[in-house]
Amino acid sequence: MKYAFYPGCVARGGTPELLVSANAVMDRLGIEREEIVSAACTGAGVLQERNQKLGDALNVRTFALAEQMGVPIMTICSTCQGVMSQANRRVLQDPEYLAEINTVLAEEGLEYKGTTVIKHLLWVLVEEIGIEELQKTFTKELSGLNFAPFYGCYIVRPSDALGFDENPERETSLETLIEATGAVAVDNDGKTKCCGLPILLINQGNALQMVSNHTGEAKDMGADAMVTPCPLCHLNLDGYQPKAAKRRPNGKIDLPILHLPQMLGLAMGMQPKELGLQRHIISAKEVIGKAAASPAAVG
Amino acid sequence: MYQHDVLIIGAGLAGLRAAVEAARMGVDAAVITKVHPIRSHSNAAQGGINAPMTDRGDEWEGHALDTIKGSDYLADQDAVELMSREAGDAIIELEHMGVIFSRNEDGQLGTRRFGGQKVARTFYVGAITGSAMLQVLYEQAVKLDVNIYEEWFVSNLIIEDGACHGVMAMNIHTGELHMIRAKAVIMATGGAGRVFEPSTNALICTGEGLGLAYRAGAPLMDMEMIQYHPTTLAGSGILLSEAARGEGAYLLNSDGERFMKTYAPDYLELASRDVVSRSEQTEIDEGRGIDGNIHLDLRHLGRTFIEERLGYLQEVAVEFVGIDLADDPIPIRPGMHYIMGGIKTDVDGATEVPGLYAAGETANVSVHGGNRLGANSLLDTVVFGRRSAVAAAEYAKSAERFSSDESMLQSEQARYQALLDRPADLRASAVRRDMGESMVAGIGVYRDQNSIDAATAKIKELRGVYSRVAVDNKGKVFNTDLMSAIELDYMLDVAQAVCAGADARKESRGAHFRTDMPDRDDENWLKHTLVYKDGDGSRVETNDVTITDWTPIERVY
Amino acid sequence: MEQTLRVKRYDPENPGSAGYQEYTVEVTDTTTILDALLTVREEMDGTLSMRCSCRASICGSCAMRVNGQAKLVCKTRVNSVAPDGETITIDPAGNMPVIKDLVVEFKPFWDKMRAITPYLQPEGEVPEAEYLASDDEMVHLVGVVNCIQCGACVSDCTVLEVDSSFLGPAALAKAYRFVKDPRDGHQKDRLGALNESSGVWDCTRCMQCVEVCPKDVNPMGRIMAMRDLAMEVGYNNTSGSRHTESFARTVKKNGRLDETRLAVDSMGIFNIPALLAEAPVGLRAIRKGKFPWKAHKSSEPNKVKRVFEKIEGE
Structure with a gap:
């Protein structure tokens, strides 16, 4: 399985050793991945308290990018996982809301259809790679x-x-x-x-x-x-x-x-x-x- | 030393409305309650509050007539008139205080239809109207800095020279007994549903207010009038609001048939509660039930509508029985819900005991008579809660002094001590269950002389064994075991009064349907039953129903 | 089938006896934890104290911890917690002192409710009839009025665990109900008070309250909405609001987050002593190769910026 890799800002900024170690471990496991380089920050819940729709739009943009790649998103950050999962749930529960956001994304030719799966490395290991x-x-x-x-x-x-x-x-x-x-x-x-x-x-x-x-x-x-x-x-x-x-x-x-x-x-x-x-x-x-x-x- | 001009027992809607009025009048008032006000059982009222509002083309007479017809002509018509006339102002006042009633497109308060009424005049907050109102009245009590004895258990009244001068109460946190003196006491202790098993009522609805007033010499009126709500969950007896039917839900029998068309062709599911409950019971008794239940069907209302307008019902259905109302019908049956009977009062809450007032479910004004209309109980609480406070405050002004007797406290202490000292024998809970089941069996949707006699005999037997009730908990702090034992003492009185009323009324009227005397008898029984405590037993008297403009006619829905 | 409950006992008159006591009761598929506890209290051990009343999740009396998490036990079925009959551990609600067994002292809870001026304060002339307001403006508030003040959120709030002065999720949700009520005339004062310490900015956004609320009140969501409102009406000079603003600014610029900028902005650039107090941690972090001086960026920051512009412009 290949993944659309979303390391999150902090894995690059405050804790660069996370990205280093994650890459080392994933290489050892042979986890194929491609980073979503154009993706924005998830908003970490902070942006959402100022403007939830803005936060959701940034995340839907990321989901659409991954959808284009045709693979699940994998992150190495609990916060990114949670914020993305919540945003995904909101837009999937409310097709009108998703349509509004898609209108914004249309400018750069993106549309989210609602199929992207988002999984933290933690879950990928337990559910997909398997303990064995x-x-x-x-x-x-x-x-x-x-x-x-x-x-x-x-x-x-x-x-x-x-x-x-x-x-x-x-x-x-x-x-x-x-x-x-x-x-x-x-x-x-x-x-x-x-x-x-x-x-x-x-x-x-x-x-x-x-x-x-x-x-x-x-x-x-x-x-x-x-x-x-x-x-x-x-x-x-x-x-x-x-x-x-x-x-x-x-x-x-x-x-x-x-x-x-x-x-x-x-x-x-x-x-x-x-x-x-x-x-x-x-x-x-x-x-x-x-x-x-x-x-x-x-x- | 605790003393107040006016002491209000109970902090549900009637008690808090009384407290707010007393505080506004500037009298020294306090509320005493065995649970925090927000925990009071008024919060379980779901569907709404009735009010005829002139500015939307509904006149008070229409509501009065529906109420009187609903009561099967047992309500006192002067009291009903007063309630109907004051209703509109009461709603506007609640809205101004902050209740978030649902609204229509014009930004005005919106209404839904309720049983026994052809007009949509029920104002509501989703399916949590009681809870929303209770919160707001508590907010007002906080704003006015009302003194509240929270988690204090009143176990006796101070009666001196035949008048009420306060209460004796246990601080539940410390187990200490205190006298709280007052010039006037307002009983606002709610219903007595736990005298029955099952019941929609909360575990705190033990009716000691009724028992306290009864022992003090106040008569309990029309106690045989017990409302069985048409839609309660089997087993637990948890309530599903009439709002479901108000919003269009169907009642179906085992043939999937809307059977109400045979019993109430004009009102169907929205006939008055006694009529619907009897119809359901007949369907069940004649073999057209579904495992002893009836189906309440909301599916055609659609998920969005159900979740928006009846959210709490959906929550109860999903959490308690695992049924999604949008997908499946839910099994329900008639269940004990409300007691129309209560402490006899005049329209200002005064009882026959000087200094003692009552309002809300514990009182009987009487505006509900033989059967209360849905959404009239909330109206009753705020209208008569307010009026009782005005009258009690006036009375307190003229009362000269506080009582000074200390000896009563010692005998009350001895009563507690006797329970604590008694070696393990009978548990209060076992006696209570026995009582509750006997009451539902004997004083049910349908009753007859045999069933009433059986319940009467059972209650007498249980009263006999009460002296063996003992408690496990000998401690002082939060001793709910001890409280239950004392509550039971009063519950047995209430049960006995209900049986006495049921035995006395030799006809069928409203919720009191005797299969051995199936007809209403206006010639002999356009009367209230008054049960007085008399030694170990009781005596029943009657007095005439007040009839003003509405001559009793046959009641058809 | 049989179910074992492990119940925390505490008797202030005999504190030495505190500990867990096990009871085994008969249950069915629909038995709630409250039903099971009532069986214990009524048939086995009357010394057990707890609060409970309505049995129908509306009175708010019976919040307690079930296997470590706050729940309203009347609406929690035994088999939802212990599908295979595992022992269930019952503790009193957290963050409040225990009075006896499962009964806790709610006074701090009610005091905080009082602290948020918990009643409508209309301004101006009182209309003869009802206040006119659209159903849309009002009906969403029913979601907050749904709060039954059971204290489940307070029990499990991670901020209250370290700071008892925090107003907490229940009182703040209640505050939101008035802040957003179109009939109330004191929105700005209310937000001003909530903007102070112990108010809306002290929430960590940990979502415990959202998770445990038995009535879907979403206290944290209400707190976040009040943060936004407070900034909207002009309360911008708190480290919390600067934090949020700075966060948005940096994401808008680079598409990504810049932690060093965030640290400087949140403290307030004039807050020299506080910045200095941070310095040892900051310097140590830089020595260890953390906090890059150059902010990292999205490969297409302009596209991210467009999303900002379009949605902020709505």
């Missing part, structure tokens, strides 16, 4: 590691826009992948909560408290690292963790935050540099060491 195929690429069994999942709001809510009814496995897809590497998935309460990034620049105290709660909880539960399919969560959980740590009783947390492809890359035995692991604010050194010392994967 994935595991064939693993050279390490990360059995000594504990990873705390952290989904990001937009890939879990609203559940009816994300197809959880038809694809119930999506609800636990991140744990499924963690366990596929041989690691233990920590059952942290914060895994589906908000990382705080959207209000980081508005109410920093609250945003930092969220970082502190979620990373602190995972750390207390014995996590070696947190794994997220959302680069926006990563920005906050990693970048602001030192500041958030001041809110913990002992003043420190030191929980590395891995992008989903970085964890997979470790299981594939890739080098930290290939995965951009040196670029994190919170050092991933210990996790890298434990992964390297892990037994070889059987399979």
